[in-house]
Amino acid sequence: MAIMILGIDLGKNSCSIAGLDGSGNVVLRRRIQPKSIVSFASKLAPCMVAMEACCGAHHLGRLLAVQGHEIRLMSPEYVRPYVKAQKNDDRDAEAVxxxxxxxxxRFVELKSQEQLDVQSLHRVRSRLVGARTTLTNQLRAILLERGVATAQGRSKLERAVDTLLADPAFLPDSRIRQLVCEMRDEWRELDQRITALDQEFAELARSHETTRRLLSVPGIGALNATALVAAIGDGTTFAKARDLSAWLGLVPRQHTTGGKPKLLGISKRGNKYLRTLLIHGARAALPSLARGATRPGEWLRSLLARRHYNTVVVALASKLARIAWATLHRGTAFEAGQSAAV
Incomplete structure (x- = not known):
């Protein structure tokens, strides 16, 4: 039984595997526990092992790569069209x-453990920021129910809450005052944890040559640099800079029929977290870049003259992604005079 391709449908408690021979015929179907996959694959001749790029796939892929197997990870949305008729785990493995x-x-690059660790830190930070936003919105609503309206902005709400709690006449001997105090303490704790993670990202960005090069790009800070390297590594997965921008969903959606192209809003595909970071970075860098006597500055001023400000921000975010790819691909820091930056 010569297995050339081994498809694995990963699961928490059980996995399905399907082996194809050189002609593409299914010669093996089996249910197996996740912990037994490595020992099972060690008995096979080196072959191609295919999996969906989901939780645990990168870890398992590194273990199988040590055995000499060729690992191919794919996005689940690209595997779905190959599922035949009734969906089940065995057919999923065959489709993979x-x-x-x-x-x-299109395949997903196998990530190192360090990349996955940095991604985990980013996801924890994103969860904490979301929890802080939920907390402040709820706190704002509680105050509004008592006739206290606060201005927009987290810092203004923070000052307003501290001012109210410093006043003994504000809800004296009230359970709601105690609740607001508890929520304010929770808010401080979240701020401290987010700040600690930001400092950790700053140290990570300074300690690696790759992220230090990305820091030379305007609009890319420690968060953007570490998140980019954790997601795409050295960028070799993408053949050209525009492929990265398209993967991030920063390029227009296209609807073409009958030879008549129509461009719509950005596709918003791919990594939402990275796209958000790049857009925030572009929004912060746009004013200074637009004032510069450089080719990017001329390009931005021309766009601002005929497009909405937010459209220009997204266009700049797309260009920053392409510059970041060029910086990773060439292994050199960004210089404002580089022609690739325009």
Whole structure:
């Protein structure tokens, strides 16, 4: 039984595997526990192992790569069209194996443990920021129910709450005053945890040559740099800079029929977290870049003259993504005079 391609449908408690021979025929179907996959694959001759890029796939992929297997990870949305008829785990494994044989298939780069660790830190920070936003919105609503309206902005709400709590006449001997105090303490704790993570990202960005090069790009700080490297590594997965921008969903959606192209808003595909960071970075860098006597500055001033400000921000975010790819690909820091930056 010569297995050329081994498709694995990953699960928490059980996995399905499907083995294809050189002709693409299914010669093996089996249910197996996740902990037994490595020992099972060690008994096979080196072959192509295909999986969906989901939780645990990168860790398992590194273990199988040590055994000499070729690892191919794919986005689940690209595997779905190859599922035949009734969906079940066995057909999913077969679809994974078949999708990996397609010459036009797009594969996900196998990430190192360090990349996954940095991504985990970013996800924890994102969760904490979301929890803080939920907390402040609820606190604002509680105050509004007592006739206290606060201005927009987290810092203004923070000052207003501290001022109210410093006044003994504000809800004296009230359970709601105690509740507001508890929520304010929770807010401080969240701020401290987010600040600690920001400091950790800053140290990570300074300690690696790759992220230090990204810091030379306007609008890219420690958060953007570490998140980019954790997601795409050295950028070799993308053949050109525009591929990265398209993967991040920063390029227009296209609807073409009958030879008549129509460009719509940005596609918003890919990594939402990275796209958000790049857009925030572009919004912060736009004023200074637009004032510069450089080619990017001329380009931005021309866009601002005929497009909405937010449209220009997204266009700049797309360009920053392309500059970041060029910086990673060339292995050199960004210089404002580089032609690739325009």
């Amino acid at each position: 194996a078949e999708a990996a044989t397609r010459p036009t298939m």
